Amino acid sequence: MNYKDIFYHHKPVLLKESVENLIVDKNGIYIDATFGGGGHSYEILKKLNKNGTLIAVDQDKESIKRNLIKDKRFHLFHNNFVYIRDILNKKNIEKVSGILVDLGISSLQMDNPKRGFSNQLNCPLDMRMNQESSYSAKNVINECSKKQLFHIFREYGEFKNSKKIVEKILKRRFQEKFFNTFDLNNVFFIRGSFRKKKRFFSRLFQSIRIEVNDEINILKDFLLESSKIILPGGRIAIISYHSIEDRITKSFFKKGIIINKINFKTPPFKMIHKKVIKPRFKEIIKNPRSRSARLRIAEKS
Ligand SMILES: C[S@@+](CC[C@H](N)C(=O)[O-])C[C@H]1O[C@@H](n2cnc3c(N)ncnc32)[C@H](O)[C@@H]1O
Structure with a gap:
């Protein structure tokens, strides 16, 4: 070894x-x-x-x-x-x-483009640590109710503006399903510094990952x-x-x-x-x- x-x-x-x-x-x-x-x-x-x-x-x-x-x-x-x-x-x-x-x-896991954990790689919305689980980030973003999404972003991402985040997701979901990580990223336009953007997307992805893996x-x-x-x-x-x-x-x-x-x-x-x-x-x-x-x-x- x-x-x-x-x-x-x-x-x-x-x-x-x-x-x-x-x-x-x-x-x-x-x-x-x-x-x-x-x-x-x-x-x-x-x-x-x-x-x-x-x-x-x-x-x-x-x-x-x-x-x-x-x-x-x-x-x-x-x-x-x-x-x-x-x-x-x-x-x-x-x-x-x-x-x-x-x-x-x-x-x-983070650097594997197939796993969907990184907000910097365009990969399928997945984020399952256990590949045998049937609940992925795709299910969360496309299927969770307004109330569930609000809970996820407020509790697991500690976002004060969870309502706005949910509205943006629901608006796009109404027109088209989410498949990849960049489909999600593209819904948000974050003004401000590179650091502020990085922090927003890390927390967004973190909250979905916490939900997917309970x-x-x-x-x-x-x-x-x-x-x-x-x-x-x-x-x-x-x-x-x-x-x-x-x-x-x-x-x-x-x-x-x-x-x-x-x-x-x-x-x-x-x-x-x-x-x-x-x-x-x-x-x-x-x-x-x-x-x-x-x-x-x-x-x-
Ligand atoms: C930060 S890494 C651990 C790195 C490890 N200490 C090392 O030195 O290489 C976390 C690991 O824990 C696993 N993990 C997270 N939650 C788990 C759980 N509830 N049950 C089993 N494994 C879990 C993940 O799949 C991941 O491989």
């Missing part, structure tokens, strides 16, 4: 900060819930002893196919991490020492599940890329609250750093995609 090959397509974000703080027992069982290009998995395996175990999961077939890690301690599953209990059952595992979650999408509900369910499967003293590290995910993580770690799901009297985790960890300037220069990353680590009480 070559270190350079693993890091070639996707540069793992906050690698040292997340993995060093995660490992509490070098012989323990760990989960990398978002395998992607395998960078974090590779680093975790480097830190574990020969009796350690790493269970890795990704819902994207491409990511599984590209795996370069061959190691007896390593077990890779094609699944959604929300089904982690079923995955652990297959291996007769009840509890683990730590879980790492690096949310969002990998560069492998990312918010899945994160909430997974956090709750993690509190049942991590051993006392074990850790969970979450890397998020937008404020919605980071707020959910912070609220759960700090107060034991997941809105619309649960409110623990005593929070099951305690944060091991008071402040959120952000990439250093050096990392952002090397990998500009890391700039929005936020890492929170907590320990099971």
